[in-house]
Amino acid sequence: MSPRETVILDEPAIGRALTRVAHEILEKNKGTRDVALVGIVRGGDHLARCLQQRIQEIEGVELPLGSIDITMYRDDLASRGSLPVGKTELLFPLENKNVVLVDDVLFTGRTIRAAMDALMDIGRPRSIQLAILIDRGHRELPIRPDFVGRNVPTATGEKIQVQFNDNQQPVEVRVCKP
Amino acid sequence: MKLLIKGGRLLDPANGIDDQLDLLIEEGIVVAVGVGLNEDDAHILDVSNRLVVPGLIDIHVHLREPGYEYKEDVLSGTRAAVAGGFTSVACMPNTDPVNDNKTVTSYILQKAAEAGLANVFPVGAISKGLKGESLSEMGELGEAGCVAMSDDGRPVRDGEIMRRALEYASTFGLPVISHAEDLSLVSGGVMNDSFVATELGLKGIPWVAEDAMVARDVMLAEFTGARLHIAHVSTRGAVEIIRAAQKRGVMVTAEVTPHHFTLTDEAVRGYDTNAKMNPPLRSADDLAAIREGLADGTIGVIATDHAPHHRDEKNVEFNIALNGIVGLETALPLTLRLVDEGVLTLAEAIDRLSSGPARALGLHRGQLTAGHVADITVIDLDARWTLNAAQLQSKSKNTPFDGWSFKGAVSHTLVAGKLVFDRLEGRESIV
Amino acid sequence: MSFGHKHILGMDQLSADDITRILDTADSFKEISAREIKKVPTLRGKTIINIFFEASTRTRASFEIAEKRLSADTLNISASTSALVKGETLEDTARNLEAMHPDIIVMRHGHSGAPHYLAERCNFSVINAGDGAHEHPTQALLDLMTIRDKKGTIGGLTVAIVGDIAHSRVARSNIIALNTMGARVRLAGPRTLLPTGADRLGAEVFTDIKGALDGADVVMMLRIQQERQGSPLLPSNREYSRFFGLNPDNLQRAKEDAIVMHPGPMNRGVEIASSVADGPRNVILDQVENGVAVRMALLYLISGGEKMAE
Numbered sequence: 056m057s058p059r060e061t062v063i064l065d066e067p068a069i070g071r072a073l074t075r076v077a078h079e080i081l082e083k084n085k086g087t088r089d090v091a092l093v094g095i096v097r098g099g100d101h102l103a104r105c106l107q108q109r110i111q112e113i114e115g116v117e118l119p120l121g122s123i124d125i126t127m128y129r130d131d132l133a134s135r136g137s138l139p140v141g142k143t144e145l146l147f148p149l150e151n152k153n154v155v156l157v158d159d160v161l162f163t164g165r166t167i168r169a170a171m172d173a174l175m176d177i178g179r180p181r182s183i184q185l186a187i188l189i190d191r192g193h194r195e196l197p198i199r200p201d202f203v204g205r206n207v208p209t210a211t212g213e214k215i216q217v218q219f220n221d222n223q224q225p226v227e228v229r230v231c232k233p
Numbered sequence: 234m235k236l237l238i239k240g241g242r243l244l245d246p247a248n249g250i251d252d253q254l255d256l257l258i259e260e261g262i263v264v265a266v267g268v269g270l271n272e273d274d275a276h277i278l279d280v281s282n283r284l285v286v287p288g289l290i291d292i293h294v295h296l297r298e299p300g301y302e303y304k305e306d307v308l309s310g311t312r313a314a315v316a317g318g319f320t321s322v323a324c325m326p327n328t329d330p331v332n333d334n335k336t337v338t339s340y341i342l343q344k345a346a347e348a349g350l351a352n353v354f355p356v357g358a359i360s361k362g363l364k365g366e367s368l369s370e371m372g373e374l375g376e377a378g379c380v381a382m383s384d385d386g387r388p389v390r391d392g393e394i395m396r397r398a399l400e401y402a403s404t405f406g407l408p409v410i411s412h413a414e415d416l417s418l419v420s421g422g423v424m425n426d427s428f429v430a431t432e433l434g435l436k437g438i439p440w441v442a443e444d445a446m447v448a449r450d451v452m453l454a455e456f457t458g459a460r461l462h463i464a465h466v467s468t469r470g471a472v473e474i475i476r477a478a479q480k481r482g483v484m485v486t487a488e489v490t491p492h493h494f495t496l497t498d499e500a501v502r503g504y505d506t507n508a509k510m511n512p513p514l515r516s517a518d519d520l521a522a523i524r525e526g527l528a529d530g531t532i533g534v535i536a537t538d539h540a541p542h543h544r545d546e547k548n549v550e551f552n553i554a555l556n557g558i559v560g561l562e563t564a565l566p567l568t569l570r571l572v573d574e575g576v577l578t579l580a581e582a583i584d585r586l587s588s589g590p591a592r593a594l595g596l597h598r599g600q601l602t603a604g605h606v607a608d609i610t611v612i613d614l615d616a617r618w619t620l621n622a623a624q625l626q627s628k629s630k631n632t633p634f635d636g637w638s639f640k641g642a643v644s645h646t647l648v649a650g651k652l653v654f655d656r657l658e659g660r661e662s663i664v
Numbered sequence: 665m666s667f668g669h670k671h672i673l674g675m676d677q678l679s680a681d682d683i684t685r686i687l688d689t690a691d692s693f694k695e696i697s698a699r700e701i702k703k704v705p706t707l708r709g710k711t712i713i714n715i716f717f718e719a720s721t722r723t724r725a726s727f728e729i730a731e732k733r734l735s736a737d738t739l740n741i742s743a744s745t746s747a748l749v750k751g752e753t754l755e756d757t758a759r760n761l762e763a764m765h766p767d768i769i770v771m772r773h774g775h776s777g778a779p780h781y782l783a784e785r786c787n788f789s790v791i792n793a794g795d796g797a798h799e800h801p802t803q804a805l806l807d808l809m810t811i812r813d814k815k816g817t818i819g820g821l822t823v824a825i826v827g828d829i830a831h832s833r834v835a836r837s838n839i840i841a842l843n844t845m846g847a848r849v850r851l852a853g854p855r856t857l858l859p860t861g862a863d864r865l866g867a868e869v870f871t872d873i874k875g876a877l878d879g880a881d882v883v884m885m886l887r888i889q890q891e892r893q894g895s896p897l898l899p900s901n902r903e904y905s906r907f908f909g910l911n912p913d914n915l916q917r918a919k920e921d922a923i924v925m926h927p928g929p930m931n932r933g934v935e936i937a938s939s940v941a942d943g944p945r946n947v948i949l950d951q952v953e954n955g956v957a958v959r960m961a962l963l964y965l966i967s968g969g970e971k972m973a974e
Contacts, residue, residue: 124692127704127734127964137667137968139685140692140961176701428861434776434798434836437860504777548755550775552796 057231063207064228069188072204073102073225076186077109079202084153089181091119091152095170096141099158101223102188106157119152121145123177128169149178155202159217159225161187164196189228191215235259236650237272241280241611245287245601246584247591256285258607261649265603278652280611283644286583287599288320288608290590291561293385293410293464293488293536296322296353298344299337300329305541305628307344307353310561313539313627314351315654317561318643320608321352321598322539326363327386333358333369335377342378350653352608354380354596356410359398365389368401375405380594383410385464388446390416395450399459408460408486408594411450413471414512418442423552425498425513433501435551438513444470451475455483462593463487465538467512469522476531486593487526488534491560491567492633494523500633506547506554507633510538524576533589537564541629559627563620565612566639573640611645613656618642667965671783671790674799675840683845687809689961690954696733697956707736707967710767715741715757716793717773722928722952723793723802727770730959736767754781762786768966771795789966797831802962803927804837806955808845810947811882813954814923819846824876824918825867826852826908827886827935830859834927835886839865852876853908856897873908877917884925885910885935901934911937915945923947 064072084090087110094103100122107120124141156170171183186202191209205228209215212233220226236258243254243266255270256263296310305313307324314322324341326332332341338355345353357374359382361367371382382402388411389395395411402409419442424430426437447463451474454461466472466487475487492510497517500508508514526532540557547554568586571577577585587610591599598608622635646654667685669677678686696704712731716724724740731738758781761769768789771779776796783790794800811818823842829835829851842849849867851858852875862869870876877883892898910924924936924946932938940946 127693127696127706129706132706132967135968137689137965140689140964142692143695172705176704177699426860428864431830431859431861431865432836434796434833436797504780545753545755548753550754550773550781551777552775 059232087116096124103157119147125169154180164198235275237275241285247588258650284612287587292323294539296324308348311350313561315646318610323354325385326358338377403459413446440468447471472526488536511556535585569641607650609647616642690957693960694957707734726955800833804841809954821881823882824880880918
């Protein structure tokens with residue numbers, strides 16, 4: 056790890072944050088009825104699976120879980136080039152679902168905008184909620200999370216990295232200074 | 234007025250001369266050749282460190298006038314000729330109207346006289362309108378100044394017509410120049426029929442299209458005993474047919490263009506329309522055979538097939554681009570490359586560009602002994618330069634050699650003792 | 665993640681990695697065509713002009729669907745409506761196209777090299793939708809995608825291409841692409857329909873369909889153009905079908921699980937017997953479906969330009 060990097064959450068801390076978020080989701084939705092989890096590829100999809108496990112541990116119910124790739128919905132094709140296109144897997148109908156969109160870091164809000172557009176093209180959920188592990192601020196769009204693991208004030212140039220192990224379990228969150 | 238060309242190395246292949254010799258010219262005629270000549274009242278042209286050779290002769294050019302003056306005219310074409318060291322050119326009859334009657338011949342000669350640069354020797358059409366159906370009035374054409382007969386640009390398809398053309402032309406001592414191509418075998422092809430054509434998805438012209446027609450015409454020459462000249466040889470087979478015929482005593486001569494001894498069909502890659510010719514650029518094997526033919530004298534003539542085309546006729550899809558390139562201003566440096574590569578001696582190279590062509594068409598030129606017309610080309614063998622197509626004297630700039638670097642350049646061109654091109658001045662000038 | 669290609673002019677410009685990337689991307693795009701709303705905003709605001717100097721139904725339709733599913737603005741110009749019939753040069757056509765500021769031109773042209781001409785002179789990207797007898801790269805890519813779908817891999821397979829190899833841009837592109845991907849290619853047809861130097865194309869050449877089919881994993885039949893019949897190249901369709909047509913009998917020489925492909929449109933009873941065309945081994949409709957996905961992938965990758973992503 057370079058001296059410019061600082062660990063702000065370790066594995067247990069991430070675990071506690073996710074457990075709390077799982078509880079908040081259940082609380083807000085008054086249980087598991089019609090709730091579905093959709094993670095944004097890549098990172099959000101791993102976290103969504105973690106949340107699904109925790110909710111199953113708490114309530115004994117396996118929530119529908121999907122993943123959504125937003126590459127085709129990005130607004131920065133010209134500046135970022137053709138990023139690899141990931142897989143969207145939504146094997147359940149979105150109609151009448153309260154979809155909890157899950158991502159690792161919330162920054163400008165553009166990724167969430169793209170994900171909501173992508174969801175709307177695939178179906179018509181009753182509502183969309185947003186669960187985020189790290190909210191680092193600097194929003195460029197009127198988007199706010201419903202569930203936050205940790206608020207981390209950052210400078211624009213800094214980067215937040217959520218590290219996953221080979222089993223796609225989150226192990227660390229780092230801030231990297233430019 | 235007298236002119237003394239002093240200090241140069243005189244190379245006159247026809248007479249076996251290669252020495253430090255001066256030339257004295259009077260009234261357009263060489264009057265003396267000797268060591269250290271002096272003449273008090275002569276204008277002196279100092280050609281120290283230069284090669285002095287008989288004026289180069291290109292027996293295959295398209296001057297495009299009358300009819301296609303937007304591509305070239307007699308003035309611009311002869312300007313290109315003298316810039317390329319050519320003192321004489323023979324121009325093909327596929328103009329509009331076709332040079333199949335003495336009026337057109339006279340018109341061309343009048344334009345050439347007005348230009349006052351290179352000698353122009355018109356070639357008359359074999360058949361009226363180049364249609365291959367009935368013979369043109371060759372007797373009158375010869376009288377008017379035509380030096381040979383050809384339907385160049387297209388073959389004489391009908392064997393009977395070609396037989397009679399050879400017989401009739403020989404009546405007047407005129408050689409026939411054959412554009413040898415079996416069109417039914419060409420069958421819409423646009424480049425050499427080869428693997429390159431397969432890769433590029435272009436329709437090929439097989440070598441047999443040329444060989445078959447060369448064989449027919451050579452046999453007709455043998456049968457009739459007439460003089461035949463094969464234009465722009467491009468295949469190994471054609472070289473071999475001609476070589477065998479010459480051994481049998483058939484009166485057949487042949488020419489090759491600088492592009493056919495320099496480039497192969499690989500030049501077509503990228504769909505470069507300046508590599509589109511007829512006959513097409515052939516394979517490396519054909520190129521080797523052509524060079525052998527040049528070296529052993531089977532091919533006694535280098536001729537350019539100077540074919541100016543407007544940019545709009547080349548800047549199109551390969552299939553529909555017109556055939557040919559300009560050649561007058563690149564022939565000498567491309568031939569000198571053969572000398573550098575050891576294919577030809579310098580004397581052979583100069584022979585193929587001067588005395589060889591003169592022999593093929595029976596022109597009284599191509600030699601520099603006393604009594605001959607003082608058509609002279611002075612060459613700076615060491616000059617290094619790069620071709621910029623935009624600066625060609627020709628009206629058209631269609632050349633695949635743009636940007637090529639060369640060694641050897643024309644320094645002076647004199648026609649009948651008159652200086653018509655001086656490289657240092659970058660343009661023609663009159664003494 | 666730069667794709668590194670501004671134009672797609674031929675398979676000769678694409679490496680095995682490029683091809684794999686295109687096919688992987690196409691796999692992802694395939695899902696969109698199965699949705700209820702078959703549209704993503706990826707190329708919103710991009711202008712794509714499909715200019716077809718030769719008649720085409722399926723290639724043009726396939727490109728147009730691909731473009732629309734990516735939300736590009738598309739415009740079709742065909743030879744019958746273009747100024748070309750009035751004698752406009754390709755250079756003037758190019759200038760006029762450029763003045764419309766398109767991002768991509770999809771071009772089909774009867775002359776080999778025409779898309780290269782455009783690509784050399786213009787700022788927009790050019791995708792070759794078939795040029796003369798030269799190349800048809802998107803057809804080869806959709807064929808590769810279909811083979812990979814059905815066989816799991818391309819390398820090591822034996823692919824027999826049968827028919828008018830000499831005049832086929834589909835064959836040309838497939839031969840190059842299959843070689844790049846490590847397949848063994850066989851060509852079969854009468855000598856008149858084999859190109860000069862066919863043996864140098866990186867393929868084994870047969871003048872007998874049976875030998876070409878022996879143990880093949882993939883059989884690719886080419887369309888016999890109607891005008892070949894009675895030309896110096898081919899005496900009759902009847903004789904062609906007897907000696908070079910694919911039928912249930914000779915297909916038995918191929919591997920049991922061999923697939924049968926055809927770029928379409930088929931001449932039933934000429935190069936392919938109806939019973940084979942309708943048989944269980946044919947993947948012709950998969951080819952059509954994959955055509956849309958492959959073209960979406962290409963349009964997407966080309967649009968990312970040559971810029972590097974973070």
